[in-house]
Amino acid sequence: MPAVFTLDTSTLGGNSFNYAENPEIEDRGRSISVTWSQSGKNQDMEIFGYSIRYKETEKSPKEQV
């Protein structure tokens, strides 16, 4: 059923927002790509955006041999 909107009480516009932290996404490299997937029956997913935490390290990285 659609949500009930009450004049002078309900909020116009979206106010649902949250975040999830994944500190275990941890490694060293030059590049990163991320995939999100949701395969559950009758389960939803709505992604707004993302941040990637990083430190700049070697400016001229050496490859493992």
Next chain:
Amino acid sequence: MSTRETQFTAHPALGGLDISSDPTVLDPNFLIIADNIEYKEGGQRKKRPGHRVYSTGMVTSPASTATNTIMVTTSASVRALADFWAYGASIVPVQRYIAVTGASIYQSPADGTWSPITVSSSFGSDSNRTTNLMVGGDKVVVSDGVSQPIAVSSAAALVGPTTGANWPIFTAARYHLNRMWYFGLSTSPSAFNFTAANNIFDSTGADSGAFTISVGDGDAVIGCSEPFYASLYIFKGPHHGDIYQLSGKTPSDFSLVPVTPGAPLLNHRALVTTPTDIFWLSRYGVHSLQTTVKFGNVEEAFLSLPIQRLWRDRLININELDQAWGFWHPIRNIVGWCVRPQGETNHHWLICYNYALSDPKPGGKKFWSIWKTTNVDHPCGAVLLVGNVDSNHQLDPHFHLGTMNGQVWEGDQDVNDAGLNDAGQAYTATIQIPVLTRFKGKSETPETSEKEFCGLVTYFNPKGQYSANVSAVIDRRTISTTISLQGGGDPLG
């Protein structure tokens, strides 16, 4: 967070899908996979709505097989669908869905049940994929280019022409100026004929007429738009492709002019008319009339340029594009086409273009996504207004899909999460960002620098006690984890 740590944020999502460019040159809010998602008004990427089997039990069971749910047999193809509102002489209309399934014509009073209009095997063959329904003159005209066309009356009975000669065999028709315009004639491929005004059955009288459009140019008349700014746009194909504009109000001033060459239409059903533009699918990509006229019919003007790999690398079956069909979904701001992936036997990918968010200019962001159903073929589809089968959504425009098992699926099942399935089957929504190599944190970190990645933060709309899989590829190493879609919100300290 250590003092050396910084972060790079891609704010909500105002970037579309691009599978054709080098993934390292794309902006971070673009996507290189957008499966089973739709873009909301702010660009958010949300799992697409689900589908239920159209039936009297659909509200409680998405896979309902209630009585009169299946047309003909469970192996019959639903090959055309239309929403038929008949007024006749009454101000109160009667709604019926009309379907061509197998070799039969069915009707439904939009209550979840189907019933045959006449005896079985009355029209064409199950395998025909050029079956078309035209609503006009308080009739639905059924045609497929092979069988003798027939009409369904407002009383849901089959009727044929009662004035002059019978119709010739034609492929499709449009209703314009109270006339039926029909084309794809089995004996005259470049003909574009019209009936008398106010009588779609009069195809031979003094007020009827015909054009022949560039006869012998290597093409046939394949499709025709809905009336668009007082004109019809006629598409030849499937080899070279030319577009013509027909304007005028009466036979004495009907005039035909060429508009643009190239971009051949392959199937009338792949032509989509909206109030502001005409879209079509060709062997080269997806085009629109406004874009083609404004920017030229060169590749850069293709609306489908960001997903051009589908054509160039044959990720879709090019040889089956003549069976693709299109749709316009006004409340989701999308036009789309159902195509067959390469190597498969079913048409079950719906390539969807969000025209409200997209910039049609060459190089503009295009918001594409691909909706994929599983283990099912969709020979046709249409947006129909919901009837009394679902009183909570009556008159809502819902996307309906034909199947190859005698059933119709009703889409737009997302009013609550229980609708997020395809006739009871789960489906997977997936998004993937480009390969990011240059980061604009406190200071820009170039492509050549090594980065120590130390975390990912995902921003989302909390939906329930669900989780999503997250996979990060750093250079060539993969880290997989999950996130709760309830989210955090209680930092230490």
